[in-house]
Amino acid sequence: MFNLLRKTLRERRFFILGWSLGLGFLGFAMTTFFTSFSGGQIDELLSSLPPALQGLVGNLQDWKQLPGYIGSQVFDIRLPIFASILSILLAVGLTVGEEDKGQLRTLVALPISRRKIIMAKWLTIVIICLVATLGTIVGIELGILVIGETLDQMVLVRLGLFTWLLITSLATLIFAIGSATGKRGLTTGIGIIVAIGSFLLTTFAQSVRWLKDYEWLSFLHYFPAADIAKGTVEWGNVIFYLVLIAISLIIAFIFFPRRDIKAA
Amino acid sequence: MIHPSVIEVKNISKVYAGVAAVDAVSFTVEPGDIVGFVGLNGAGKSTTINMLLGFLKPTQGEVHLFGEQVTLPNAAKGHQKIGFATGDMALFEGMTGKQYLKFVARSYKKSTATTTYENLVARFEPQLDKKINELSRGNKQKIALIAAFMCDPELVILDEPSSGLDPLMQQHFLDLVREESQKGTTIFMSSHYLNEVIDVCSRILLIKNGKLVKNIKASELQIGAGKLVRVITKVQVSPPKTAELVELEKQADGYVLQFLYKDKAIRLQEWLGTLPNLQDVTISDHTAEAAFEDLYDVQEVKNV
Numbered sequence: 054m055f056n057l058l059r060k061t062l063r064e065r066r067f068f069i070l071g072w073s074l075g076l077g078f079l080g081f082a083m084t085t086f087f088t089s090f091s092g093g094q095i096d097e098l099l100s101s102l103p104p105a106l107q108g109l110v111g112n113l114q115d116w117k118q119l120p121g122y123i124g125s126q127v128f129d130i131r132l133p134i135f136a137s138i139l140s141i142l143l144a145v146g147l148t149v150g151e152e153d154k155g156q157l158r159t160l161v162a163l164p165i166s167r168r169k170i171i172m173a174k175w176l177t178i179v180i181i182c183l184v185a186t187l188g189t190i191v192g193i194e195l196g197i198l199v200i201g202e203t204l205d206q207m208v209l210v211r212l213g214l215f216t217w218l219l220i221t222s223l224a225t226l227i228f229a230i231g232s233a234t235g236k237r238g239l240t241t242g243i244g245i246i247v248a249i250g251s252f253l254l255t256t257f258a259q260s261v262r263w264l265k266d267y268e269w270l271s272f273l274h275y276f277p278a279a280d281i282a283k284g285t286v287e288w289g290n291v292i293f294y295l296v297l298i299a300i301s302l303i304i305a306f307i308f309f310p311r312r313d314i315k316a317a
Numbered sequence: 318m319i320h321p322s323v324i325e326v327k328n329i330s331k332v333y334a335g336v337a338a339v340d341a342v343s344f345t346v347e348p349g350d351i352v353g354f355v356g357l358n359g360a361g362k363s364t365t366i367n368m369l370l371g372f373l374k375p376t377q378g379e380v381h382l383f384g385e386q387v388t389l390p391n392a393a394k395g396h397q398k399i400g401f402a403t404g405d406m407a408l409f410e411g412m413t414g415k416q417y418l419k420f421v422a423r424s425y426k427k428s429t430a431t432t433t434y435e436n437l438v439a440r441f442e443p444q445l446d447k448k449i450n451e452l453s454r455g456n457k458q459k460i461a462l463i464a465a466f467m468c469d470p471e472l473v474i475l476d477e478p479s480s481g482l483d484p485l486m487q488q489h490f491l492d493l494v495r496e497e498s499q500k501g502t503t504i505f506m507s508s509h510y511l512n513e514v515i516d517v518c519s520r521i522l523l524i525k526n527g528k529l530v531k532n533i534k535a536s537e538l539q540i541g542a543g544k545l546v547r548v549i550t551k552v553q554v555s556p557p558k559t560a561e562l563v564e565l566e567k568q569a570d571g572y573v574l575q576f577l578y579k580d581k582a583i584r585l586q587e588w589l590g591t592l593p594n595l596q597d598v599t600i601s602d603h604t605a606e607a608a609f610e611d612l613y614d615v616q617e618v619k620n621v
Contacts, residue, residue: 056423064411155407158372163424164396167389310390314372316363 057165057173061147062180068146069181072139073188079135080189083127084196087119090126120208123193124282128212130256132189133219133273137248140224141241143181147174148231149240158314167310171232175302178228182220186213211281215291219276222294222301223247229301233308235315247272321384323348323472323503324369329378330527331364338364340527341378346505346520348471351498353514353535354507356524362507363403365524366476369505370401382472397425400465404458404477410450414443414460418467425468437463440489454481462490466497473497475506479513491517543579545603550574551594557584571596577603 062069151157160170190213197204226247231240251272258268268274275290324346331339339361346352356362367373369380371392380387382395408417415429422429438445443459444452452460458481465473479487494504494517508514514521515535523531543561548554553572556563560576567573571594578585589598 056420060409060412060420064409155405156409159407159409161372161393162370162396162399162401163421164393165424166391166393169393311374312389313374314367316367316372 054165054169054173057160057170058176061173061177065143065146065177065181068143069184072181072185075188076132076135076139076185077188077192077195079131080127080192081196081199082192083131084123084193085199086126087122087196087202088200090122119197119202119204120282121279123204123208124212124279127189127193128216128276128278128282132216132278133276134248134252136185136216136220137223137244137252139185140182140220141227141244141248143178144224144227144231145237145241145244147177148228149235149237152235152315153237155316158316161314168306171302171305171309174232175225175228175305178224179221182224183217186217186220189213189216208282208284211284211286212278215276215278215281215286218291218294219272222297223272225298225301229305232305233312235312321381322346323350323383324505325381325384326365326369327379327381329365329368329375329380331361331368331373332376337376337527339368339375339524342524342527342529343378344522344529344532346503348503349498349501350520351494351504351518352506353518353521354505354524355511355514355521356507360524361527362524363476364527366474366505366507369474370396370399398471400468400470400473402458402461402465402473402475402478404480405454406457406461408449408457408460411448413448414445414452414456417449417460418445418464421464422468427468429467431467433469434463434467437467437493440493441486455483455486458482459486462493466493470502472503472505475504477508478506479508479510487513543577543603544585545575545601546578546585547573547575547597547599547601548589548592549596549598550592551596554592557588559584 148157151160161167190209193209223244227240227244230243231237234240250270251274254264254268254271255273258264258271275287275293277285277287277290280287322345324344326342326344328341328343329339330337330341342361342365354362354365364373368375369382369387371380371387371389374389383398385391385395387395409420412420418434419429422434441459441463443463444456445460447456449457449460458478462478465475465478479490482490491513494506497504498517498519506514506518518535521531521533521535522529523533546560549568549571551571553565553567554574556574556576557578557580559580560578563574563576565572565574585600589595
């Protein structure tokens with residue numbers, strides 16, 4: 054299995070590098086913008102916005118302190134969007150992408166059990182999500198250095214671990230659908246619906262009253278980054294993502310070994 | 318102790334949207350056999366091979382390899398003894414040929430530091446240090462064939478293995494198949510090239526529209542090929558009793574009689590001796606392709 058894991062990681066080394074650098078740059082850039090937002094003028098500007106629009110930019114008080122700013126402006130909105138794209142691309146590529154190219158058939162022809170293939174690919178997801186999260190954290194740390202601020206390291210540890218869990222669980226869900234069905238349209242479609250739907254639900258639920266009743270359906274509902282930055286960790290949220298990962302993996306382990314593999 | 322057949326296919330079918338791609342196919346392959354699996358495009362060759370290897374689940378029927386029933390979840394167990402290559406194998410493109418072959422060897426819990434590997438590399442001369450996505454189809458094919466044979470498998474399953482190879486490499490491939498046969502390796506190969514199949518295979522399976530229509534020894538196909546006899550006589554004559562596909566035409570210089578002859582040569586010689594005013598005789602090989610076409614017209618035949 055480690056032979057396959059090494060091969061899968063090696064094949065995606067530029068993907069890993071690109072995403073880590075990209076998310077690292079996002080973290081760095083957003084952190085360096087903190088000094089521009091923490092002044093008083095931005096308060097006046099934001100408080101002049103209608104309440105519905107204020108919901109879209111988050112809690113105004115979060116902007117004034119670095120932990121709140123990092124939580125609400127990096128991890129709460131932007132990072133999940135990019136991380137969702139990463140999750141979709143990674144999970145689709147590892148499943149239906151390889152199957153459509155015929156490479157999955159080449160792999161299944163070797164004496165490697167289908168369960169080991171699932172395990173190796175899922176570990177690839179876990180590792181890539183971890184590296185991408187670390188890239189973001191490094192970027193933020195560099196940003197903090199540049200602006201000359203200080204931040205309790207536990208804030209980034211908590212946010213980093215939660216982000217890792219969020220990306221891994223979304224990628225595992227899409228991975229399970231791809232592994233179980235082998236259908237590109239279905240896999241990509243569900244991935245996009247979950248990612249965009251969650252973003253819209255969570256963002257607009259603060260402004261659109263009737264959406265609030267459905268906000269729990271959002272994947273991001275369980276990732277209250279601003280609260281996590283302030284030190285509040287709801288263990289129910291952690292359990293939600295862990296259970297989702299477990300269920301997704303069980304689906305992949307049950308269905309992938311029993312379904313036909315397409316030739317290219 | 319009775320050794321099980323290497324491949325035992327029992328009445329397998331694969332149905333897609335109500336259409337049978339493979340329809341109630343049964344056959345066995347014994348240790349050391351080299352079996353050619355022949356049919357036109359879409360006849361069901363690749364689907365059958367995909368079921369043998371556990372890529373596809375038969376809609377009905379069973380596949381046994383080395384006495385063990387193949388199911389999708391357990392197929393990998395049997396793959397330890399099997400090498401596999403196709404003419405359009407999707408290799409892992411980001412790797413070099415050398416990295417790919419090392420990866421395959423490790424998957425078999427073996428290494429590339431073997432005489433078998435060295436001999437295969439010397440035979441096919443692949444470009445091992447180039448990335449696979451930079452290689453031509455023929456060079457990718459060489460790597461796929463090396464991967465199929467390098468771990469000393471007991472059974473090699475090949476789907477159109479020589480398509481993409483130049484004639485010289487095709488010859489190297491056929492030499493390899495013959496050598497493997499002498500070592501006792503069982504080989505099951507589908508091919509479009511009938512001459513290639515006749516050249517190396519001990520048995521031929523013909524599949525048409527998903528049904529197995531013939532399961533014969535390769536030598537029977539060669540005998541089946543027979544001789545094409547063309548005689549020109551001044552007067553009209555009757556062909557030998559065993560002649561097939563008889564055609565008679567009256568031309569300016571006499572009667573042209575053409576037929577396919579599969580009987581003993583001495584009888585043909587005797588018949589020729591009885592012909593009055595014989596003007597000309599031409600005897601040529603009835604090609605394997607022509608024999609294949611004849612056989613392909615045969616409807617479903619009970620398996621041997």
